[in-house]
Amino acid sequence: MLRRRSDLPMNEDTLGRFLPWLIAFMVFLSALALAGMLILNDAVKRWDTGLNATVSVQVPPGANAREDEQRLGQVLAVLAAKPGVERYETLSKDRLFDLLKPWIGDTGQAQDLPIPMLIDVTVDRDADLDAQSLAKELQARVPGVSVDDHRVWLSQLVRLVTVIQVLAWAVLGLIALATIGTVVFTTRTGLAIHREAIEVLHLIGAQDAYIARQFAARALGLGLKGGFLGLALAVPTLAGIGYLALETGATMVPKPDLGVLKAMGFLFLPVAVALLAMLTARSTVMRNLKRMS
Amino acid sequence: MPPKVRDSDPESIVRFENVGLRYGLGPEVLQDITFALGPSSFRFLLGESGAGKSSLLKLLYMALRPTRGQISLFGRNVASMSRSELPRLRRRVGVVFQEFRLLDHLSAFDNVALPMRVAGARESDVRRHVEELLSWVGLKDHLNSRPPTLSGGQQQRIAIARAVITRPKLLLADEPTGNVDDKMGLRLMHLFEELNKLGTTVIVATHNLGIVRQMAHPVMRLENGRLNTDEAEIISDLRLDEPGIGAGAASAGPGFTRIH
Ligand SMILES: Nc1ncnc2c1ncn2[C@@H]1O[C@H](COP(=O)(O)OP(=O)(O)OP(=O)(O)O)[C@@H](O)[C@H]1O
Numbered sequence A: 001m002l003r004r005r006s007d008l009p010m011n012e013d014t015l016g017r018f019l020p021w022l023i024a025f026m027v028f029l030s031a032l033a034l035a036g037m038l039i040l041n042d043a044v045k046r047w048d049t050g051l052n053a054t055v056s057v058q059v060p061p062g063a064n065a066r067e068d069e070q071r072l073g074q075v076l077a078v079l080a081a082k083p084g085v086e087r088y089e090t091l092s093k094d095r096l097f098d099l100l101k102p103w104i105g106d107t108g109q110a111q112d113l114p115i116p117m118l119i120d121v122t123v124d125r126d127a128d129l130d131a132q133s134l135a136k137e138l139q140a141r142v143p144g145v146s147v148d149d150h151r152v153w154l155s156q157l158v159r160l161v162t163v164i165q166v167l168a169w170a171v172l173g174l175i176a177l178a179t180i181g182t183v184v185f186t187t188r189t190g191l192a193i194h195r196e197a198i199e200v201l202h203l204i205g206a207q208d209a210y211i212a213r214q215f216a217a218r219a220l221g222l223g224l225k226g227g228f229l230g231l232a233l234a235v236p237t238l239a240g241i242g243y244l245a246l247e248t249g250a251t252m253v254p255k256p257d258l259g260v261l262k263a264m265g266f267l268f269l270p271v272a273v274a275l276l277a278m279l280t281a282r283s284t285v286m287r288n289l290k291r292m293s
Numbered sequence B: 001m002p003p004k005v006r007d008s009d010p011e012s013i014v015r016f017e018n019v020g021l022r023y024g025l026g027p028e029v030l031q032d033i034t035f036a037l038g039p040s041s042f043r044f045l046l047g048e049s050g051a052g053k054s055s056l057l058k059l060l061y062m063a064l065r066p067t068r069g070q071i072s073l074f075g076r077n078v079a080s081m082s083r084s085e086l087p088r089l090r091r092r093v094g095v096v097f098q099e100f101r102l103l104d105h106l107s108a109f110d111n112v113a114l115p116m117r118v119a120g121a122r123e124s125d126v127r128r129h130v131e132e133l134l135s136w137v138g139l140k141d142h143l144n145s146r147p148p149t150l151s152g153g154q155q156q157r158i159a160i161a162r163a164v165i166t167r168p169k170l171l172l173a174d175e176p177t178g179n180v181d182d183k184m185g186l187r188l189m190h191l192f193e194e195l196n197k198l199g200t201t202v203i204v205a206t207h208n209l210g211i212v213r214q215m216a217h218p219v220m221r222l223e224n225g226r227l228n229t230d231e232a233e234i235i236s237d238l239r240l241d242e243p244g245i246g247a248g249a250a251s252a253g254p255g256f257t258r259i260h
């Protein structure tokens, strides 16, 4: 039974101007937190399935090409015999130079620079291949070989991301608390401002719920207004951040492409905040009216 | 003739027993008030300014609780009622406040509609009854006016319309004719009589002795915080000498709504 007309002169108070902006700010912040969380989620999933299963082996260059061959051969022999190694691939010199180009420039005359040789090793995810023992084994044959285990590095990164996600949840929780606090405060002020009209409504036979409904409807309306305003401000901000991320080539951060489901999640934010505001207003009125009489 | 109700009558609409009232730590403004009114009673409440008429009515519409004594409405002890029971009781009581207490941001229509809406009436019924009643009190052209833009007498008529729109079982009017001319005053009184004939108990606090004489209903008089009911008979006898009710103002009242 929500009527457009309110029995209390709510449009004339100042709260109507103040609450939507506050809620807009809350939704803006929570949209950023949510976006951060979703992006990190995606990133972790991708790293987990992609990079996670590779190890790279780095073989230091010998005095000449023949020695290089020899060292490489010894390392490959070990890898071939090692259980848990699914596949390995030596990066050709050309590829290496391609990769290094941005740092050392055109390497036309540097082809014979002594640069290390790289082998990409794909390991069986289930095999418990230990990078350190592999490194020891290789170093016994060829001194100076090093093994980079992306998995170690990644598991640390994943842990960091988890911490960040917990923080994002905490931010969302704090925003919810701040919304509740704001609505409680504005509703109490409203009750004080409209005290005379509320008393008349009571004397006429209005139940507390009837009066609470008016405040709740108001909070819902203001909440939706502020919420969608906040979302409207968050969308260009997020797009801007996404654009910057692409421009700077930060490939660790995946392109913020939103599926339909995730977009729905963002639409749900202002609705959730507005509903929270409505329920808070309602319970605040019910509690305070009981205390008033 | 309104039926006489004795204190022992269980059918009382209103019953006061040794009721006293003080504001804060002040003196008792009402002392040892004892009376009872049955259905279809009509009483004028007289007394000098400051005698306690409005205070007595506030006790009746449950805006105040007595500091001693016991008040029963519709056979129920008010003090023993829970907060959630009060609204239903209050919907059976119509009040014309001395200072009107209209909601200034609402139109005349919405002000009068309030008691019906609060009781959950259908909007089509609200429209019909409110328009009819407002035209009956001469405000047909001011349905959408807000009270602050209207004269004192017009506001008073809105207040009266709001009090009677749900056809209450108990009607309390505090100086309801203070701002209108005698003709309109009588017309409004006939509205009350109309309700009274349908079974409503009416209490009108007033200084307007002219109307009291013309209407020929018993009087309760407040003096020094005490209620003098003896005089009721004396003044009501006056009706034998008076020319009766102004015939010009007498016309069929509007049909009243019943919500319960
Ligand atoms: N809210 C209040 N606080 C303290 N004293 C009050 C309050 N309201 C009324 N009084 C006192 O109670 C006494 C009775 O007041 P009340 O308003 O009932 O008189 P009344 O008969 O209605 O007068 P009038 O004819 O002028 O309306 C007065 O002495 C008044 O000062």
Ligand SMILES: [Mg+2]
Binding pocket: B053, B054, B055, B098, B174
């Ligand atoms: Mg008074």
